[in-house]
Amino acid sequence: MSWTPELALILALILPLIGGVGVLALGRNPDMRETATLITAGTLVLVVIYLVQVSGQRPEIIVFELAPGLELKFKLEPLGAMFAMVASGLWIINSLYSTAYMRGNNEKNQTRFYFCFTISIAAAMGVALSGNLLTLFFFYEALSLATYPLVAHKGDAKARRGASIYLGILLTTSIGLFLPAVFAVYAFTGSTDFVAGGILAGATGPIAGSILLVLFAFGIGKAALMPVHPWLPNAMVAPTPVSALLHAVAVVKAGVFSILKTVVYIFGVDYMQTLPAADILAWIAGLSIVIASVIAMTKDNFKARLAYSTVSQLSYVTLGAMLASPAALLGAAVQIVMHAYGKITLFMAAGGVYTGAGKTEISQLNGLGRCMPITFTVFGIGALSIIGVPPFGGVWPKIFLMQGAADDGQPWMTLMLIGSTLLNIGYLLPIVIRGFSRPGSGFSPMKPGNLPALAWIAPLITAAGTVALFFAIGPLIDFLTPVFTTQRAP
Amino acid sequence: MTVGQWLPTALAAHAPVLLVAVPLILSTPAAILRTGRAGWAIALSGALLALLCAVELFLATRADGAVISYALGGWPPPFGIEFRVDGLNAALLLLLTGAAVLALIFARPSVENEINADKRSLFYSAFLVSLSGLAGVAITGDAFNLFVFLEISSIPTYALIAMGANRDRRALTSAFNYLVMGAIGATFFVIGVGFLYMATGTLNMADLARLLVDMDGDRVVRMGFAFILVGLGLKAALFPLHLWLPGAYAYAPSFVTVFLATTATKVAFYVIIRFSFDVFAIDSGFVVNALTYVVTPLAIAGMIVASAQALFQTDVRRLLAYSSVAQAGYMMLGLGMGSQAGVSAGVLHLINHALMKGVLFMALGAFAISYGVRRIENCKGLGMMMPMTASAFTLGALSLIGVPFTVGFISKFYLIQAALAQGWIFAVAAILISSVLAVFYCYRILVNLWVTPIPEGRRDLAQPTPYLILVPLVGLALANLVFGVHAAPLVDIAETAAAAAINAGTGS
Numbered sequence: 001m002s003w004t005p006e007l008a009l010i011l012a013l014i015l016p017l018i019g020g021v022g023v024l025a026l027g028r029n030p031d032m033r034e035t036a037t038l039i040t041a042g043t044l045v046l047v048v049i050y051l052v053q054v055s056g057q058r059p060e061i062i063v064f065e066l067a068p069g070l071e072l073k074f075k076l077e078p079l080g081a082m083f084a085m086v087a088s089g090l091w092i093i094n095s096l097y098s099t100a101y102m103r104g105n106n107e108k109n110q111t112r113f114y115f116c117f118t119i120s121i122a123a124a125m126g127v128a129l130s131g132n133l134l135t136l137f138f139f140y141e142a143l144s145l146a147t148y149p150l151v152a153h154k155g156d157a158k159a160r161r162g163a164s165i166y167l168g169i170l171l172t173t174s175i176g177l178f179l180p181a182v183f184a185v186y187a188f189t190g191s192t193d194f195v196a197g198g199i200l201a202g203a204t205g206p207i208a209g210s211i212l213l214v215l216f217a218f219g220i221g222k223a224a225l226m227p228v229h230p231w232l233p234n235a236m237v238a239p240t241p242v243s244a245l246l247h248a249v250a251v252v253k254a255g256v257f258s259i260l261k262t263v264v265y266i267f268g269v270d271y272m273q274t275l276p277a278a279d280i281l282a283w284i285a286g287l288s289i290v291i292a293s294v295i296a297m298t299k300d301n302f303k304a305r306l307a308y309s310t311v312s313q314l315s316y317v318t319l320g321a322m323l324a325s326p327a328a329l330l331g332a333a334v335q336i337v338m339h340a341y342g343k344i345t346l347f348m349a350a351g352g353v354y355t356g357a358g359k360t361e362i363s364q365l366n367g368l369g370r371c372m373p374i375t376f377t378v379f380g381i382g383a384l385s386i387i388g389v390p391p392f393g394g395v396w397p398k399i400f401l402m403q404g405a406a407d408d409g410q411p412w413m414t415l416m417l418i419g420s421t422l423l424n425i426g427y428l429l430p431i432v433i434r435g436f437s438r439p440g441s442g443f444s445p446m447k448p449g450n451l452p453a454l455a456w457i458a459p460l461i462t463a464a465g466t467v468a469l470f471f472a473i474g475p476l477i478d479f480l481t482p483v484f485t486t487q488r489a490p
Numbered sequence: 491m492t493v494g495q496w497l498p499t500a501l502a503a504h505a506p507v508l509l510v511a512v513p514l515i516l517s518t519p520a521a522i523l524r525t526g527r528a529g530w531a532i533a534l535s536g537a538l539l540a541l542l543c544a545v546e547l548f549l550a551t552r553a554d555g556a557v558i559s560y561a562l563g564g565w566p567p568p569f570g571i572e573f574r575v576d577g578l579n580a581a582l583l584l585l586l587t588g589a590a591v592l593a594l595i596f597a598r599p600s601v602e603n604e605i606n607a608d609k610r611s612l613f614y615s616a617f618l619v620s621l622s623g624l625a626g627v628a629i630t631g632d633a634f635n636l637f638v639f640l641e642i643s644s645i646p647t648y649a650l651i652a653m654g655a656n657r658d659r660r661a662l663t664s665a666f667n668y669l670v671m672g673a674i675g676a677t678f679f680v681i682g683v684g685f686l687y688m689a690t691g692t693l694n695m696a697d698l699a700r701l702l703v704d705m706d707g708d709r710v711v712r713m714g715f716a717f718i719l720v721g722l723g724l725k726a727a728l729f730p731l732h733l734w735l736p737g738a739y740a741y742a743p744s745f746v747t748v749f750l751a752t753t754a755t756k757v758a759f760y761v762i763i764r765f766s767f768d769v770f771a772i773d774s775g776f777v778v779n780a781l782t783y784v785v786t787p788l789a790i791a792g793m794i795v796a797s798a799q800a801l802f803q804t805d806v807r808r809l810l811a812y813s814s815v816a817q818a819g820y821m822m823l824g825l826g827m828g829s830q831a832g833v834s835a836g837v838l839h840l841i842n843h844a845l846m847k848g849v850l851f852m853a854l855g856a857f858a859i860s861y862g863v864r865r866i867e868n869c870k871g872l873g874m875m876m877p878m879t880a881s882a883f884t885l886g887a888l889s890l891i892g893v894p895f896t897v898g899f900i901s902k903f904y905l906i907q908a909a910l911a912q913g914w915i916f917a918v919a920a921i922l923i924s925s926v927l928a929v930f931y932c933y934r935i936l937v938n939l940w941v942t943p944i945p946e947g948r949r950d951l952a953q954p955t956p957y958l959i960l961v962p963l964v965g966l967a968l969a970n971l972v973f974g975v976h977a978a979p980l981v982d983i984a985e986t987a988a989a990a991a992i993n994a995g996t997g998s
Contacts, residue, residue, distance in 0.1 A: 066900065066977055138894040152941055160941065164933075171929050175891075176922055183903075183918070187910045 005059035008050050009074055012084065012125050015044045020118035027111035034099050037114050041092035044121070048081070048088045055081035056482075060131050069191040072138070075131030077194070078483050079264065079333060082476075083257045084128040086340045087250045090462070091121050094249075097348050097458035098241040104355040104452050107239060113153060117245075119146040124250040127258065133182045133192035133266065136258055137174070140222070143254055144170045147246050151238040162237035169231040170221045177219030181212050185266060194261060196483075198268020209267070210277030216262050217281050217318065222255025225281075225318050226288040229311045236303040240351030243303060248310055248343035253336050256317035260332055263321040264483060272324035282322035286416045288315035293423035300361050302350045305427060306343070312420065313339045313386065319413070320401050326484045328404025333480050334473070335397035338385065341465045342394050345382030346428075348459035349375050356451035362431055369435025374456045376435040378463040383428035385466040388421055393469030497546050506560040506573040509543035509583065510626045510639075512536055517618035526602065526610030533614040534594045540625060541587040544580070551580040552986070555993065559631070567631065568694035574631030577990035578768075581837070581983045582628050582760045585844055589752040590621050592962040596852050597745040599956035603859045604743045605653055613653055616646035617749070624757050633683045633769075634693045636761065637676065640725070644672045647754065651742040664737030671724055671734040678721030685714030699769050712776050718765055719780065725758035728785075728822055729792025732815040739811035744855030747807060751814055751851050752844040759821055759840060763833060766825065767991040778828050786826030790920040792819030797927035801934075804865050806857075809931055810850055813890065816924055817843045823917060824905055831908035834981075834988035838904055841980055842889075842897035845973070849886030849966045853879050856955045856963065866935055871944030879955050880939050882967035887932040889970040892925050896974035904981070 019040025026032040060075035098117070102110050123146050126139030144167060152163035186192050188203045200209060221228045235247050246252075263272060272278050289312050296308035313335070320332025352375040353359050357368055369376035385392035398417060405413035469476075501508065516536040520529045550558055560573040575583070597614075605613050623643025630636050648669045654661030687693055689710040690701040705711050720731070727735040735755075739747050770777045793816050800812035821843070824836025856879045857863040857872060873880040889896035902921055909917035955963075973980050 064975055066895075066975070067903070070903075072895065072975075134894060141893060149941060155941070155943060160937070163941075164937075167933070168930070171933075172926050175926050175929060179925075180918060180922055183906050183910070187907070 005051070005054040005057055005076065006061050008047050008054070009059055009061055009076055009129060012044065012047050012051060012088075012129060013074070013122060015040055015047060016118045016122035016125060019044075020115050020122070023111060023114045023118055030103075030110065033111060033114060034095070037095050037118065038092065040118065041088065041095050041121075044088045044125075045092055048084045051076055052081045052085050052479075062131075066134075069193075070134055070186065071132060072135055073131035073193070074126075074129045074135065075194060076129060077265075078479055079257070079261055080128040080130070082333065082480065083253060083336060084125055086253065086337055087121065087124045087128065090245060090249050090340060090344055093458050093461050094241055094245040094344065094348075096454050097244070097351070100452035100454035100458070101239065101241050101351050101355055104455065105239070107153070108155075109153065112149060113239070116146055116149045117242075120150065120246060120250060122146075124254055127254045130194075132194060133185060133262070136261070137178060137182055140178070140220070140254065140258060141171070141174060143251060144174070144222075147242070147251055150242045150246065151235050153239055153242070154237065159237045162234040165234040166231045169228060173219050173221035173228050177215045178221075179219070181215035181219055184208075184212055184215075192266075194265035196265065198264070198266055198271050200266055201268050201271035206274050206276060209271065210275045213267065213272075213275055213277045213281065217259060217284075217322075220255050220258045220262075222251055223259050223318055224252060224255065224288075224311045224314050225285060226291060226311070226315075229288070229292065232311055233304055233307040236301075236307050240303070240347060240354060243306075244344050244347035244351065247307070248347050249340045252310060252314055253340060256314050256321075256332070257336060259318055260321045260329070260336075263324060264329065269324050269326070269329070269484065272322075278322045278324060282319055282410075282413070285315040285319035285322060286413055288312065289319065289420045290416060290423070293420055293427065297423065297427040300363050302353065302360055302362055302365075302431075303347075305362065305431075306346055306350060309346075309386070309424070309427065310343060312423075313343065316397060316401060320397075320404060323401075323404045323408050323410070323413075325404045325407045326481075327400050327407055329484045330477065330480060331397045331400030331404055333483075334400060334476065337476070338393040338397055338466070338469060341462050341469060342382045342385035342392070345378055345459045345462040345466065346386070348455070348462065349379035349382065352451055352455045352459065355455055362434065365431065365434045366437055367435070367439025369432070370439070372451065372456070374460065375451070376432060378456070378459040379435075380429075380432040381463040381466060382459070383424075383432060386428060387424040391470045392466045393473070394466065395470065396473050497542070502546055502550075504560075505543040505546045506558060506575060506629055507562065509540050509547070509587070510573075510622050510629060512539045512543075512622075513618040513625070514622035517615045517622070520618055521612055521615035524608075524611050526605075526607060526614075527598075529611035529614035530594070530598050530601070533597075533618055534591070536618050537587060537590040537594050537621065540621065541584075541591050544583040544587040547575045548580045548584045551575055551577050551990075554986070554989070568692050568697035571635050572631035572694055572696070573629045574696065575629060577983075577986035578763065578837070578988075579628045579760060581841070581987045582757065583625060585841055586621075586624055586628060586753050586757065589844060589848060590749065592848065592966065593745060593749040593752065595962045596748060596855065596959050599958050600745045600855050600859060601743065604656060604745075606656060609653065613650065613743075616649050617746075619643075620646040620650065624753060627757050628760060631695050632693055633686065633695055633698065634680075636695075637680045637683060640676050640679065643754070643757075644676065644725075647746075647750070648672070650746045651738050654742045654746070656743075658741050660737065661741035664734075664741045668734040668738045671731075675721045675724030675731075678717045678724070680721075682714045682717030682719075682721060685710050685717065689714065695764070695769050699771065702769065703771055706776065715765070715770055715777065715780065719762065719785075722758050722762045722765070726755050726762060726822075727758075727815055727818055729788055729796060729815055729819060732792070732796070732818070735815060736808050736811040739814065739851075740805050740808040744851070744858055748848060748851045748855060751810075751847040755814070755818060756840050756844060759818070759825075759836075763825060763836070763991050767833065781826045781828045785822055786917070789819040789822035789826055790917065792816060793823065793920050793924040794927070797924045797931065800931040801927065803931075804867075806854055806864065806866055806869065806935060807851070809866070809935070810847065810854070813928065813931065814843075814847060816928075817847075817890075819924070820901065820905060820921070823920070824908060827908055827912050827914070827917075829908060829912060830988050830992050831904070831911055833991055834984045835901065835904040835908045837987045838980060838984035839901040841984065842901045842973070845897055845966060845970050846886045846889040849882055849963060849970060850890070852959065852963045852966065853883035853886065856959045859959070860953050860955065866938055869935060869938040870942045872938075873940040874944055876955055878960060879963065882963050883939065884936060885967045885970055887936060889974065891928045891932055894974075895971070897970050897977070897980070898974070900974055900977045900981070904984075
């Protein structure tokens, strides 16, 4: 078989599964097992890099057909290629980090952990490369199911309860709202394909379209639009690498990516402008941004604060999708990348603090930065990127979104984004300040050598990534612009 | 393929009667032989022969509108008893005999585990009578004869359920419950048939259909339909006439539960289709109203209430039994739409539901043999100890929920399409609510299977699942996947069946 984009597409889906089998087979030998994960992740990154380069050709594959217009279908396009690149690229860094974290904390059932991780990545690839809503839905559900054992990893009552809430909310919203929306799209148009310019325009009126949009926005619970966000803080019972890759990158980004993809390829940019629900949902997203930030300020638990921060940051993407102007959509897409790098850095730093010093609460951190300066420095870089300070990548989505809001004639929305930035400063920077401040009474410094090297090298790489992305914005815009300016095919 | 191409002509010509007679005749040697293995061998060969006949009939009725009419004893219908096979009941017969064969393969280890040695041959004998009765119900074209077969199938079933008393004495009360309810159902049915006979003077179903066309407003005929619907509703466990079912499924021997769950209520469901759409023409305003305003609301209530009840069960089989009541609601919903698409979706779900519940109950049977598991909390850690069986169970559960690329999804897809075509948004909502509930009750079991650790001491008891269970179990589980991906054959069967039911009724 010769090397074609179609083959690469299939490989990107199958590689993680093969890796999963390898992990299971090598389960008795931890070093070999982690090597299998790393080799798989490395190969996957190479394949995805190739896919990014050929994404302009939009190769597609129909695996089989259930009914006319209802197929298992994969199709490569720039948005999906971007998401696949983010997920696979960060997977390899996260795998390095997982090795340090899981061993450093003597976690049990590590083979199951790495196996479920590969399956989750396979599902994320399926979401990224899906060619129609049915395929997207299938992999979306697969992702929920595959991550469940990871969230419940500790196996105690607290972990099981958190995982149950996690799965319960995600499955209920997806089956109760997302699935009927898929069926409705099929009933209206006879197809669920992702087509440039959308397929719904002309098939439904503004009211039915609005209802559909609401179903998608809340049915895709992984986007954590309030009030369907509680699964995300509850998922924080998982080990930190899971929170870092899945609940800052793969799972949550699969959610907002699905919303973005649906808006762009099912609704279409022009049709979105005619929907009254789009404005309402934009406001709900705006309120989610502010309310979640306020809640984040009240949380003392390190990971809980980051979780609410994620809820807030995800709504940037939803907001951009609902505004649906080219600038806002570009901001939404760029936010997927930038937030991924920023937030994974923060989570890995938080995990480093837990592994190295056993601290989980922010109020315990006073002075710890003096013992682990690199961890706290990279945390500061991640935080600055999330806040949106140059020269870190996180500044771009905010600029594009503000521009999009202004284009849309919504100055209040711009103010809301500025307010959110202030709140970001309020809940992220104090952590760094505490770290470098004078130790309080009862401070127990960490023992040297407690923190494996990989646990600070990995966040250092992603922190460097946020800087690199600041400068790489030009090519990224060139890559994404065709998606948002393609007009509906005549 | 036409009749007799692959079977000897004489056999092929008499396939309809052999299908019923062979199991019935073999039940006697099975009872006399007094050893379990011999009884099993006879029962299996009886079921295989029946399957052979069913395949023959199925192939012969593939063509559109093909009908096989067999006059018993050479007395031509409508005077004698007629066996009549069309696209609808040919599919059902295939399902019935196929399920019987698979269940019997599963039976040997299961029955040896659960039934005392001296009763095993009688057990298989009773099973053969029951199979013969069910086949008779499905194949006969005579309304009174149908009643007789209904009783032939029911009476041994009561005995089979009561055999579960070895393990749990509650099997006796459950069997008695079923006996009382089943007897009432059969009585209602025969009263209904009596009304029809009073009004028309015939018992042949095709003849009835012809005569009933002109008697739409007749009150006696309407009474007849009402009695028949209620009587069969009891047999089909249509909510709220399902009260016998959870106990019967939960306490019967595993094999009996597998067989009942895949066939018995399905046959009753078939008879409801036959009477609603074929004997009473669907254009009849009375039948349409009954379907729309009685059957549909009850179906929806069953889908939701029974699913909710399933959430609170502690016994695994009871949980799945409530789920079966809810799934019967899906089939009735399809029927209640009164459209060809609806009936087709209902029949499709009938087949698919047999596939999923077959897997689920067989897997539970395997758990019961290996570890005596009956309650949900006892499923802990089984995923690690019996990975094949637990995986098959998981696949069945996913199919029950309706995950895409399983047969459960296909069923729901066609049901929802049929509901949308009718503009029944409420039905779509009911299907989705019921699916969400299914997620939760399946989740309760799956978490115990896979996530909770193996309890202390159980690891020492480990014993492998017998191959005779694994083979049909894995086969059925794969069928859930294969027909979920490649749905065309089953959809085609269901559409032919629906066309047969409805076209026969409208006389075109």
